[in-house]
Amino acid sequence: xxxxxxxxxxxxxxxxxxxxxxxxxxxxxSEVPASCSAVFTRSRFVGPSVLLSREAAxxxxxxxxxxxxxxxxxxxxxxxxxxxEEVRRIVADAVGLTETDLLIASTGVIxxxxxxxxxxxxxxxLSWPFPAADLAGAARAIMTTDTRPxxxxxxxxxxxxxxxxxxxxxxxxxxxxxxxxxxTDAQLAPDELDEAFRNVVARTFNAVSIDTDTSTSDTAAIFxxxxxxxxxxxxxxDALYDVALQLVRAIARDGEGASKxxxxxVSGARDDAQAKRVGKTIVNSPLVKxxxxxxxxxxxxxxxxxGKCQDxxxxxxxxxxxxxxxTELYPSEPSAETLHRLADYLSGDEVLIEVGLGIADGSFTVxxxxxxxxxxxxxxxxxx
Amino acid sequence: xxxxxxxxxxxxxxxxxxxxxxxxxxxxxSEVPASCSAVFTRSRFVGPSVLLSREAAxxxxxxxxxxxxxxxxxxxxxxxxxxxEEVRRIVADAVGLTETDLLIASTGVIxxxxxxxxxxxxxxxLSWPFPAADLAGAARAIMTTDTRPxxxxxxxxxxxxxxxxxxxxxxxxxxxxxxxxxxTDAQLAPDELDEAFRNVVARTFNAVSIDTDTSTSDTAAIFxxxxxxxxxxxxxxDALYDVALQLVRAIARDGEGASKxxxxxVSGARDDAQAKRVGKTIVNSPLVKxxxxxxxxxxxxxxxxxGKCQDxxxxxxxxxxxxxxxTELYPSEPSAETLHRLADYLSGDEVLIEVGLGIADGSFTVxxxxxxxxxxxxxxxxxx
Numbered sequence: 001x002x003x004x005x006x007x008x009x010x011x012x013x014x015x016x017x018x019x020x021x022x023x024x025x026x027x028x029x030s031e032v033p034a035s036c037s038a039v040f041t042r043s044r045f046v047g048p049s050v051l052l053s054r055e056a057a058x059x060x061x062x063x064x065x066x067x068x069x070x071x072x073x074x075x076x077x078x079x080x081x082x083x084x085e086e087v088r089r090i091v092a093d094a095v096g097l098t099e100t101d102l103l104i105a106s107t108g109v110i111x112x113x114x115x116x117x118x119x120x121x122x123x124x125x126l127s128w129p130f131p132a133a134d135l136a137g138a139a140r141a142i143m144t145t146d147t148r149p150x151x152x153x154x155x156x157x158x159x160x161x162x163x164x165x166x167x168x169x170x171x172x173x174x175x176x177x178x179x180x181x182x183x184t185d186a187q188l189a190p191d192e193l194d195e196a197f198r199n200v201v202a203r204t205f206n207a208v209s210i211d212t213d214t215s216t217s218d219t220a221a222i223f224x225x226x227x228x229x230x231x232x233x234x235x236x237x238d239a240l241y242d243v244a245l246q247l248v249r250a251i252a253r254d255g256e257g258a259s260k261x262x263x264x265x266v267s268g269a270r271d272d273a274q275a276k277r278v279g280k281t282i283v284n285s286p287l288v289k290x291x292x293x294x295x296x297x298x299x300x301x302x303x304x305x306x307g308k309c310q311d312x313x314x315x316x317x318x319x320x321x322x323x324x325x326x327t328e329l330y331p332s333e334p335s336a337e338t339l340h341r342l343a344d345y346l347s348g349d350e351v352l353i354e355v356g357l358g359i360a361d362g363s364f365t366v367x368x369x370x371x372x373x374x375x376x377x378x379x380x381x382x383x384x
Numbered sequence: 385x386x387x388x389x390x391x392x393x394x395x396x397x398x399x400x401x402x403x404x405x406x407x408x409x410x411x412x413x414s415e416v417p418a419s420c421s422a423v424f425t426r427s428r429f430v431g432p433s434v435l436l437s438r439e440a441a442x443x444x445x446x447x448x449x450x451x452x453x454x455x456x457x458x459x460x461x462x463x464x465x466x467x468x469e470e471v472r473r474i475v476a477d478a479v480g481l482t483e484t485d486l487l488i489a490s491t492g493v494i495x496x497x498x499x500x501x502x503x504x505x506x507x508x509x510l511s512w513p514f515p516a517a518d519l520a521g522a523a524r525a526i527m528t529t530d531t532r533p534x535x536x537x538x539x540x541x542x543x544x545x546x547x548x549x550x551x552x553x554x555x556x557x558x559x560x561x562x563x564x565x566x567x568t569d570a571q572l573a574p575d576e577l578d579e580a581f582r583n584v585v586a587r588t589f590n591a592v593s594i595d596t597d598t599s600t601s602d603t604a605a606i607f608x609x610x611x612x613x614x615x616x617x618x619x620x621x622d623a624l625y626d627v628a629l630q631l632v633r634a635i636a637r638d639g640e641g642a643s644k645x646x647x648x649x650v651s652g653a654r655d656d657a658q659a660k661r662v663g664k665t666i667v668n669s670p671l672v673k674x675x676x677x678x679x680x681x682x683x684x685x686x687x688x689x690x691g692k693c694q695d696x697x698x699x700x701x702x703x704x705x706x707x708x709x710x711t712e713l714y715p716s717e718p719s720a721e722t723l724h725r726l727a728d729y730l731s732g733d734e735v736l737i738e739v740g741l742g743i744a745d746g747s748f749t750v751x752x753x754x755x756x757x758x759x760x761x762x763x764x765x766x767x768x
Contacts, residue, residue, distance in 0.1 A: 043688070046691070304494060310428060315428045372760055377757060
């Protein structure tokens with residue numbers, strides 16, 4: 001895969017013994033100071049990676065991130081914190097940075113310590129500057145049960161923007177969930193970058209659900225080093241939204257065991273928050289997910305899922321409408337021929353469900369995937 | 385199955401064309417006036433059955449219930465309401481009651497009208513008094529995808545109490561979810577019965593989750609006709625709790641595709657409500673459910689699920705403990721031998737997960753089941 005790289009970013013990839021032989025260790029660093037914005041899981045059971053990264057990103061500047069795949073370093077106590085600090089310190093020393101210039105992220109099995117001997121051995125080889133800026137390789141190195149690397153790029157004026165992400169299960173973002181990292185040579189002040197990033201995350205990473213489970217490790221961060229000069233802020237936000245949305249769709253499509261992307265557009269809501277709540281309830285419903293998996297235009301399960309928003313007393317069945325693939329199924333009663341045609345539509349790999357609430361003009365779109373035997377098999381077998 | 389019957393209750397069972405040939409229509413009626421308490425789904429998408437039954441139960445007295453299986457009569461518009469009213473009126477006329485003496489409940493596919501021609505035809509045969517009091521048959525008639533009828537009885541002084549229930553999917557009770565009916569010849573005033581029933585429902589039917597989906601039709605009701613005379617109220621509540629808990633455990637064990645009952649006991653919480661919230665989050669986690677299905681003592685997923693209670697800021701990993709089958713796994717680090725033994729334990733058909741939060745002394749126990757390929761297959765194939 002040929003992926004362009006923004007100026008002044010370098011990557012380091014290695015195998016440190018977490019995966020059999022593939023790269024499982026990745027460092028992304030800007031050669032020059034950069035603005036940084038980051039969002040993290042809201043889990044009450046976060047590991048040291050999130051704690052250290054939150055602190056590092058606080059000031060609005062940072063130089064990059066260290067990522068370890070296949071080990072979450074969560075629920076590992078003081079030893080886990082000391083290990084995370086040591087790994088980050090070794091990298092910072094090698095690159096000539098202070099520790100708090102770097103974020104650290106870790107994803108995988110919970111409750112297991114890093115293989116520190118192997119890590120120290122491998123990291124002794126680190127030397128700066130890293131020889132490459134291999135963002136496609138970086139996207140591959142951060143994968144766990146992902147079946148495909150996720151990397152998307154865009155241009156914005158003279159600047160280049162690249163995003164990479166991983167995440168296939170334990171995904172229900174109340175905050176950014178999964179790992180996603182963006183680097184750009186666009187020039188933006190920390191507060192400008194932060195505003196654009198949070199705006200985009202709300203409509204993309206916080207709009208995807210795979211299985212309602214929230215990771216203890218989720219982190220999304222962007223680094224902007226300014227080497228390409230200033231950009232139009234609106235244009236940059238649009239480009240960032242496009243890249244993030246493509247990553248989110250790739251994540252949903254690659255959900256554990258998934259065979260279909262489900263997009264749920266809710267409109268006519270009291271406000272966007274209500275639309276999001278209803279959309280999440282639909283896209284998370286196991287019965288909706290299995291119906292889509294079975295290519296069954298079972299709008300009754302969508303009605304049931306809407307009904308679960310029990311505190312939304314302004315939702316009344318008489319004002320609700322439900323459509324699959326642009327064809328209304330409720331309240332208009334579909335013919336047998338229509339249902340037959342929709343079963344065909346649902347056997348495709350992308351399913352659009354539209355719901356109108358008939359209250360006001362709030363709207364929100366969420367993304368998810370079907371629930372399959374593959375999800376169960378994968379997660380019943382995935383080891384501790 | 386030999387099931388005792390409280391004095392003065394009669395049942396009528398028939399096939400009205402909703403199932404192929406098995407009974408799918410059930411009436412349970414007390415020969416004499418009875419106290420009644422009932423709780424219903426909080427879904428925003430309820431059908432006419434719930435609307436009519438809520439109204440009928442309001443006064444604290446009612447004589448019985450009409451149940452139709454395999455058709456929810458939800459999202460069926462005015463026609464659906466008219467049909468529900470007509471069915472109930474036909475039964476009430478035949479029995480010599482007024483319509484509002486009867487509750488009506490319906491469960492199954494959403495968005496399909498009753499087969500009224502067949503129903504009118506069959507109900508023309510109704511004559512009172514019904515010949516039998518066949519509560520085992522009644523439990524069978526209300527089944528949809530249940531694999532086993534659920535009927536439990538108990539004695540309380542001179543009185544008999546029998547409960548029947550159905551429910552295997554679309555179960556996440558914020559209120560009573562599933563259908564459950566109790567009849568007893570104990571003598572209790574409406575307010576006494578209501579207090580005992582709500583107390584028991586909170587700890588039983590509202591403590592079970594199969595798949596986080598909330599039915600549009602769920603109804604639990606109890607009828608007490610007093611023919612056996614007064615009972616000790618505490619003793620009655622205990623008996624009712626025992627019967628309800630046995631039904632709930634049977635429901636969880638018979639969850640769609642389920643192979644194991646999961647019981648999650650949370651203690652050391654700030655209050656019982658927090659313990660319930662944490663317990664539900666654990667028992668509903670697809671990753672916990674698949675780990676149990678795979679007989680994997682993956683306590684890390686339990687930690688992850690606890691972490692999802694993001695607004696419970698008093699939950700801190702340092703005070704949490706997690707045990708499977710009475711063996712602590714966190715914070716004490718289990719040996720390989722312990723994990724091996726627990727994998728054996730988890731391959732049984734009942735799994736106990738205990739969580740301590742180390743905050744105060746709130747506690748709550750919830751019930752659920754594992755998530756299997758069978759659940760996905762069943763719900764991908766179950767037809768509209």
